[in-house]
Each structure stands twice: as C-alpha cells, then as structure tokens.
Amino acid sequence: MITVHHLNNSRSQRILWLLEELELPYEIVRYQRDPATMLAPDSLRAIHPLGKSPVITDGVVTLAETGAIVEYVAERYGNGRLRPVPGTPQALQCKCWLHYAEGSAMPPLLLNLIFDRIETQPAPFFIRPVLRMIAGKVKSGFVGPQLKLHLDYMETALGQSSWFAGDEFTIADIQMSFPLEAAAARAGLDAGRPHLWRFLETIHARPAYRHALEKGGPYDYVS
Helix, strand or coil: CCCEEEEEEHHHHHHHHHHHCCCEEEEEEEECCCCCCCCCCCCCHHHCCCCCCCEEEEEEEEEECCHHHHHHHHHHHHHCCCCCCCCCHHHHHHHHHHHHHHHHHHHHHHHHHHHHHHHHCCCCCCCCHHHHHHHCCCCCCCHHHHHHHHHEEEHHHCCCCCCCCCCCEEEHHHHHHHHHHHHHHHCCCCCCHHCCCCCCCCHHHHHHHHHHHHHHHCCCCCC
C-alpha cells in the first residue's frame, strides 16, 4: 500500500487528490510545518534526505518530487485512467504541463513569496527602507512581469480546451492545481482570468478533491 508523507499546506495535497481520483487505498503520515519558519520538520529527513514533501513509500520504493510521484502512480496503478492515449498530441501536452508546473510556473511564485517576506520581515530601522526598495524593484521589474506572462500563457491554454491536456481531465490538471492555487492565494489570480478561475472552481468541486481535503486536513490554498 502507498504511504503518503504529507506536510500541511504543501504539494503533497495533490498526491492525496490523485489517489482519491484513482480510488486507491493509501495511508497518511502527517508532518506539520514550523509555525515560525514554515519549513518541514527534520523528521522528514528520515524518509528522504531532502526532508521535503511530498514523499511516498510503496513497498521498497521511496519516491520524492511531485511530478515523478504523479507519473509513477498513474503508470503503475492507473490502468490508463487520467492519462491521454500514448502517442497522441494530448499525451505530449500532458507531459509538457507535468514538467511546466514546477519547472516554469512555480519559480516566479516562489520569488514573489520571498520578496513579499523581505518587505514585511522585521529589520533594523536603517536597513528596512533599503530592503523594501530592493524588494519592490525586483517585484515590479522582474517578478511581476514574469507572473503576468505565465498567467496569460495558462489563461490562453485553457481558452483553447476544457483541460490542460485537451478535453479530458488528466494528471496534468492535478499537477497544475498547486501553482494556480498559489497564484490565487498570493499572486493576484482572480476572476479577471475567467478560464483559470473556472478551472479552480471546477477542480475544487470534484468529489475526489473534497475527499482529499477531508483526509489531508486544513489547506490554506482553497476556501
């Protein structure tokens, strides 16, 4: 049976959702972030050297990285579900979005979070204005334009098909959920991008998504 090493408010919520969509049995081992640093506890390093989530164990297999876990579970247990037919344009799209989610969409969101914290973290009074000025310039000159570029790109993609890999719900949509939820929580994504907003409303209404929330516990990226 798959064991999900689940950190609150993390990418591992997607793994719970995937397992619920596939109706697979699984166990959860829970970990809580440090409330001051928001980092995962050191106990996760006993499972994987990086000490990050998600990590799954499945028999002798220990696997980290969300995209790798999603592909592993779908390939081993999906029986063709949630994946386009191999060799089709949709299958290539699916693979692209699986990599895009963490490789391209998440970096500007993480930079935005870092510079938001720089602007708001306590600092000596003579340094604080300099830090805020630097953070503001980086956000307005680089991070903000990058966020707009990627949100526009994703909005256009969902204007062309119902889901990211075509007209069928796939693992690509599960993988893409976290950057879009993060963007809605802290990067200005709202109903002004109707296709992305519809996507979030639709996935949040899926029964498997709701069941994953019930099992995973509080999750700040969904109301």
